[in-house]
Amino acid sequence: MLNKPSIPKGTRDFLPAEMAGRNYIFQTITNVFSLYGYTPIETPAMENLSTLLGKYGEEGDKLLFKILNSGDFLSKVPSGEYFRDSNKLSFKICEKGLRYDLTVPFARFVAQHKNSLTFPFKRYQIQPVWRADRPQKGRYREFFQCDVDVIGSNSLFNEIELGQIIDDVFTGLNVSCDVKINNRKILAGIVDLVGESGKFNQIMTAIDKMEKAGRENVIMELRDKGLSSESIEKIMSFIGITGSNKQKLNSLISMLQESEAGVKGAEEVEFLFNNLEKLDLQNDFTFDVALARGLDYYTGTIFEVKAKDAEIGSICGGGRYDNLTEMFGLPDVSGVGVSFGADRIYDVMIQLNAFPRELLTTTKLMFTNFGEKEAAFSLSVLEKVRKAGVSAELYPETVKMKKQLSYAHRRHIPFVALVGETELKEQLVTLKNMETGTQEKISPAKLIEKLTS
RNA sequence: GUGGAUGUAGCUCAGCAGGUUAGAGCGUCAGAUUGUGGAUCUGAAGGUCGCCGGUUCAAGUCCGGUCUUCCACCCCA
Structure with a gap:
């Protein structure tokens, strides 16, 4: 019996009409990337699992697609306990995995090829990534990321440049956006002042839901995670700050006085906004203390972009990572970059009818x-x-x-x-x-x- | 991964409390004096009712499983 042809859950075929739109997005993005002096690289679809594991947080590890070893993969597995724990077994019989994003493979790439690269190294990379997430609208198991990163430079001018790139890309694509910016050092400072540094990651994922879930739910989640009422109140007083970007920064800086990291973070954001303000940007850039982002490796500035007139998650996100290459044996090399989600951008542009007619x-x-x-x-x-x-x-x-x-x-x-x-x-x-x-x-x-x- | 919905012609959906040849609109194709599209008219083709199994004299219609898509959670592009 012949089964109906099909493709795996969360993957898609693209028809010529869709490819026209997708290529338009890729072209617009690459044009902007090269305009700012970034050069392309590519890395393999699969990486060694050891490269990928432990970089995205507990949740991220679960979402990795693992590749079964070739040959008689069971022969080397000791019988017994492994066969009762499929998760444990999977790491024993899978040495490779599909990449989860482009940033971690990039850090590996930089550590591996450091002698052939000129720093600060500016690269872009447009390739698919895979996540074993449950599919939903705007959430696929295979999707393309368009990454731009500068590595080997601590300068905040890189962040400013990324802000311009984001602005140029979305202006070019005719999608108006809210660009939210925060700094992990501010969040570290807050958690530090509250005296809950041990729960940093948990607090991050909770407050990241401010916009979506609302204040009450965040408070509930923090309570569930074992924070005291005083701690929660203190955290909420920070992330509930309102006003213009400048006002928020000013009050934050005074509130964070006791935390060196916190003040440093706020000053970095201040520097960023002072400079961004002088530029002729088309999209809205706002400082959002409640922006946290889930990926573990961010240490400084974080970005997240949402389309103004479309219901879909973030279409672009990124940030600074100070210690990623260190995990691959190359310490003291800081990088910063953002990733454009081509598939979601496509969905937004379909919703908004933003594609030029000539594309057809x-x-x-x-x-x-x-x-x-x-x-x-x-x-x-x-x-x-x-x-x-x-x-x-x-x-x-x-x-x-x-x-x-x-x-x-x-x-x-x-x-x-x-x-x-x-x-x-x-x-x-x-x-x-x-x-x-x-x-x-x-x-x-x-x-x-x-x-x- | 947890919880909940969905699945009928290419597309959007009907299908009455299980009962004979499963419908519509749009689209497709073919015609309307043989060199002219997008409008109109006429006609036609096209469906394993997601898949597997069960209940029943009888299932698109009930039950179970499975897959897909979608929604919430989780997380994220």
């Missing part, structure tokens, strides 16, 4: 096919048209005009050249404008002139 057009001119002799003449004109840089094609079969024109119509081909018996005799073509419906009989030279002007 692949061929500008189609020659109709009236018969062998006429088509042969069309072929000679076609050659010249293409040499002039106009994408054009000949309808391959001699079928009814109705069918040929309807084909052109459906493919959004804007011009059709009708070459029939009379045109062949006169060595002319009838150029039809498919939008207005008007047509005129002109020479091949004139045709090219019209289409290239």
Whole structure:
């Protein structure tokens, strides 16, 4: 029995119409990346599991796709306990995994190739990543990330540049966004002042839900995690701060006086905003104390971008990581970068109808096919048209005009050249404008002139 | 990973309390004096009712399982 063809949960095929949109996004993004001097790299789809594990937090480890060892993978596993714990067993029989993001493989790449790189190293990387998450709208198991990172520089000018890149990309894509910025040092300072440093990660994931779940739920979650009422109240007084970016920063700096890290973080954010303000940015940049982000490796600035007019999670996110390459044997190299989620950006742009109409057009001119002799003449004109840089094609079969024109119509081909018996005799073509419906009989030279002007 | 929904023609959905040939709209294809699309009219094709199993004389309709998609949680692009 033949089963219906299918693909794994959370993966997708892309039709030509979808690829047009996706490539438009990739092109816009790469153009911006190279405009700022970033160069591309690629890394393998799979990494050694040891490279991936322990970088994304407990939750992240669970979401890694593991790859079963080849050959007789059970032969080396001691019998007994391993066969009662599938999680434990999985690490025994899987040495490789699919990458979960592009940042960790990048850190590995930098540590591995440090001698061939020039620092500060600016790279971009556009490749798919995989997460064994349960799929939902805007959440896939295979999706593309477009990463830009600078590594080997502590300067906050890198952060400013990333802010500009974010602004340029989304302006170019015609999607208006809220760009939220915070700094992990501020959060560390807060947790420190509260005296709950041991619960840093737990507190992070709780307060990250401020916007989505609301104040009450965050308080409840913190209580569930064993924080005292005083601690909770103190935390809430920090993350509940309101006002303009400047006002929030000012009050925060005074509240954080006792924490060196906290003040440092606030000053970094202040520096960032002071500089961003001077730039001509199209999107909204706001300082959000409740922005935490789940990934373990962030240590400084963190970014998160949401589309203003669409219901979907974040479409871009990132931050600074001071110790990631250290895990691969290269200490004291700080990096910062952001990742654009191409698939979600695509979904947003579909929702907002933000794709330019011309995307649908692949061929500008189609020659109709009236018969062998006429088509042969069309072929000679076609050659010249293409040499002039106009994408054009000949309808391959001699079928009814109705069918040929309807084909052109459906493919959004804007011009059709009708070459029939009379045109062949006169060595002319009838150029039809498919939008207005008007047509005129002109020479091949004139045709090219019209289409290239 | 936890909890909850969904699944009927290419698409969006109907299908009355289980009962004979499963419907509509849109789309597709073919025609409306043989060189003209997007409008109209006529007609046609197209469905293992997600899949497997069970209950029943009888299941798209009930039950169980499974897969998919979606929603919440978790987390994130």
